[in-house]
Ligand SMILES: O=C(O)CSc1cccnc1C(=O)O
């Protein structure tokens with residue numbers, strides 16, 4: 001739906017090697033309206049074919065935007081460096097422009113939609129002069145899946161096209177499913193740098209001063225200007241799959257969440273699907289591709305970042321798809337120790353952004369290996385770093401938000417049902433934050449509503465005060481959706497609380513757990529080995545799912561069900577968790593939790609009357625349980 005009155009401007013000629021669809025009148029009309037506003041020199045309808053991709057990649061290589069890596073070490077893979085000012089999602093310039101401010105809620109930036117449309121009109125008018133407008137039809141979710149949603153993005157960045165082809169199902173086959181009158185989410189993106197005739201393009205054009213990522217939830221529109229990077233420009237990811245999709249899910253009675261989805265198989269061959277919501281950079285990708293240290297256990301990945309769950313009327317319960325087709329993962333910290341499956345996935349056909357380049361023509365980042373490789377190494381800014389001089393201001397060699405973009409298809413640990421159009425049945429939902437104090441290794445919530453309270457109070461603490469004293473600065477990140485909820489988060493909590501009334505049999509809803517890998521001891525060291533050993537927690541969760549009546553598995557505490565020490569399989573790590581460590585990891589300190597309750601009450605004040613009474617009741621019940629014991 002065109003949101004501007006396009007000035008009279010003929011639709012530019014299509015370039016020779018791309019053909020506009022002959023039907024799809026609604027789509028053609030929308031593209032025409034964007035072309036009239038953006039005034040591109042050419043229009044290219046993306047087919048999504050391998051040939052088209054190779055031509056675009058070669059063009060970007062020739063321009064120096066994509067640097068080919070060593071073909072032997074990392075075949076068909078590339079490195080791109082961004083403008084140092086355009087390196088991450090820009091939350092400060094991300095807006096939810098609902099008709100009224102309260103529907104955006106206190107956790108979102110809001111500008112009156114008409115005012116914002118005026119600002120966008122000024123930014124976008126003529127911004128694609130001298131450039132090609134690429135039209136990308138894409139499906140979030142397997143093409144044709146009843147759980148999938150279709151978007152169409154216009155963009156003037158061929159680099160975005162190359163990445164969208166990896167991260168989504170994109171091209172002509174999507175148009176076949178869309179049909180003439182099909183609904184699509186309109187996404188308009190520009191780097192915001194029109195080119196004068198003959199002007200040489202920069203390697204990473206962007207317009208940081210005017211950068212904005214805007215959502216109009218009632219009309220499901222996305223407008224992004226001035227950034228070429230990640231979540232700001234691959235509009236299928238955070239913008240569509242979370243901010244717009246969370247609004248659609250609220251209206252449709254389903255869920256669009258910032259969660260990994262993994263398949264877990266026990267040594268007995270029983271298979272469960274588990275979803276988990278951790279804040280950004282808290283280890284979702286590592287858990288989704290976990291290599292269990294417990295013998296006989298297997299984890300396979302369906303997705304590492306986004307989860308669309310819908311009620312399955314036939315089977316009951318919630319079925320989930322990963323709407324994405326690839327990983328856009330954080331490179332630093334990824335290694336054959338922390339995530340061997342990720343390292344195997346990115347051995348070929350991968351696009352790297354803002355990592356370091358070795359003199360072998362391969363990539364490197366902090367944490368990949370203990371020390372950086374010998375010889376010359378070029379940092380993410382393109383500066384050659386000489387290890388003999390160790391010039392500090394050239395560090396870190398890879399940007400902390402540097403990324404790999406790679407197809408899920410090539411992950412050795414992909415779940416057989418990773419692209420099942422019907423989705424997979426979710427047995428458990430796990431919330432987690434980066435908590436150095438107070439929160440035990442794992443606990444199970446008492447019921448769905450208690451689980452929603454735990455989701456709503458997910459938090460991370462940076463610097464933990466000494467145990468027992470006032471908690472370190474708690475940063476709440478409810479459901480890990482703080483930057484991604486497309487509407488008032490008080491209403492969002494209410495939507496979660498409405499799920500038991502929406503299903504025929506609430507007992508088929510997933511059980512809700514909370515984990516914390518990040519407890520530290522008085523010396524500030526991590527108490528739990530984490531990584532593959534997190535499979536021990538997954539095992540306890542399966543034990544709870546399979547034997548809910550078995551009293552030997554848990555102790556009931558005011559915050560929920562916590563494993564009895566003997567119920568965790570610690571075979572092989574006894575030495576690491578002896579001497580009271582496991583007791584500490586499973587301890588529930590009531591006074592510490594009472595201050596959690598106080599901080600949660602303070603946090604919820606901002607939602608005012610939009611905070612559901614049921615949530616306040618859950619918080620009061622928790623406080624009562626903590627006081628009684
Ligand atoms: O989009 C970016 O600029 C990085 S943020 C990101 C990328 C992939 C998956 N998740 C996130 C996130 O911040 O949650």
Ligand SMILES: [Mn+2]
Nearest residue numbers: 258280281305
């Ligand atoms: Mn994420």
